Amino acid sequence: MRLPCPICGERDVREFTYKGHAVALDRPAPNAGDAAWEDYVHLRENPAGETRELWYHGGGCGAWIVVRRNTVTHEVLGAELASEVAE
Amino acid sequence: MAKLIAKSPGAGLLPVRVGSLSLTEEAHDxxxxxxxxxxxxxxxxxxxxxxxxxxxxxxxxxxxxxxxxxxxxxxxxxxxxxxxxxxxxxxxxxQSDGWACLTLEGPGSRAVLARLTPLDLRENLFKRGHAARSLLGHMTCLFLRTGVERYEMLVFRSMAATAVHELTHAMQSVAAQRSGA
CATH class of the missing domain: 3.30.70 (Alpha-Beta Plaits)
Structure with missing residues (x-):
């Protein structure tokens, strides 16, 4: 499996570390309430199909990237810098 | 007062020569x-x-x-x-004391690195004057291409012995394969 790092180009998956669903970028406000925080910390979808995930390019440029991937076909659809997504 | 003598990261490890391949240490100011x-x-x-x-x-x-x-x-x-x-x-x-700088040179040097890194080293993709961060075995490494068959690799100094071991092993395999042994 290869991931398209926006900085380095297409690279082997060995260079990356998986973090989890990109929901981690949508941090609720501190006073958003228990339900929102429980959802953010503990609850995850388990999609069959397209999903967005956070990967860390630790064996490369050091960027956090958001990868769009299909969990059914294993197709990698694209990636962007997490710093740009979070803005 | 005792006079301390600085030791380079490759002291006692380098140079290594296998056939026409050489692995040497690069000294930077x-x-x-x-x-x-x-x-x-x-x-x-x-x-x-x-x-x-x-x-x-x-x-x-x-x-x-x-x-x-x-x-x-x-x-x-x-x-x-x-x-x-x-x-x-x-x-x-x-970070002068933080890096081990190794130079791999000679015909087949790309075949040696191909055994150790997932980086795409093909001629038209990794050219002279290019740099790339990737893995050398399990180590993070900065690769520089400084000649047609010349690559410089920077790994963390604590990894120097492991890097030399891995590279020497790969050099021996490639040399043996090329000599038909």
């Missing part, structure tokens, strides 16, 4: 990590050009020449391999 502050890339580049004649490289590139090079190191960071520098407008760290 200093290794300085320069990370320009936000929006300061232009003045930092100009300051580096003034100081050592090499500007800030783009992603995956190296500027300058032997003895005064600037190599891309990662997101917003470069390594200056040469005289010590301290350009204003950047976070500057002296």
């Amino acid at each position: 200093a290794i300085t990590c320069v990370a320009p502050f936000q929006g300061q890339e232009k003045p930092v580049s100009a300051a580096l050009k003034d100081a050592i004649g090499a500007a800030l490289p783009g992603v995956g590139r190296v500027t300058g020449k032997a003895g005064a090079r600037v190599a891309w190191l990662g997101l917003g960071q470069v390594l200056v391999l040469g005289p010590p520098v301290a350009p204003p407008g950047a976070a500057v760290t002296d």
Whole structure:
């Protein structure tokens, strides 16, 4: 499996570390309430199909990237810098 | 007062010669990590050009020449391999003692690296003057291509012995394969 790092180009998956669903970028406000925080910390979808995930390019440029991937076909659809997504 | 004698990262390990392949240690005056502050890339580049004649490289590139090079190191960071520098407008760290700098040279050097790194080293993709961060075995490594069959690799100093071991092993395999042994 290869991931398209926006900085380095297409690279082997060995260079990356998986973090989890990109929901981690949508941090609720501190006073958003228990339900929102429980959802953010503990609850995850388990999609069959397209999903967005956070990967860390630790064996490369050091960027956090958001990868769009299909969990059914294993197709990698694209990636962007997490710093740009979070803005 | 005791006089301390500095030991290079490759002391007692290098050089290694296998057939026509050689693995040697590169000595730099200093290794300085320069990370320009936000929006300061232009003045930092100009300051580096003034100081050592090499500007800030783009992603995956190296500027300058032997003895005064600037190599891309990662997101917003470069390594200056040469005289010590301290350009204003950047976070500057002296990492001279932190890196082991190895040079692999000779026919088949690309085949040696192909055994150890997932990096695509093909001629048209990783050219002279290119730099790439990737893995050498299990180690993170900065690869520089400095000649047709010449690659420089920077690994963390604590990994020097492991890097030399891995590279020597790969050099022996490639040499044996080429000699038909």
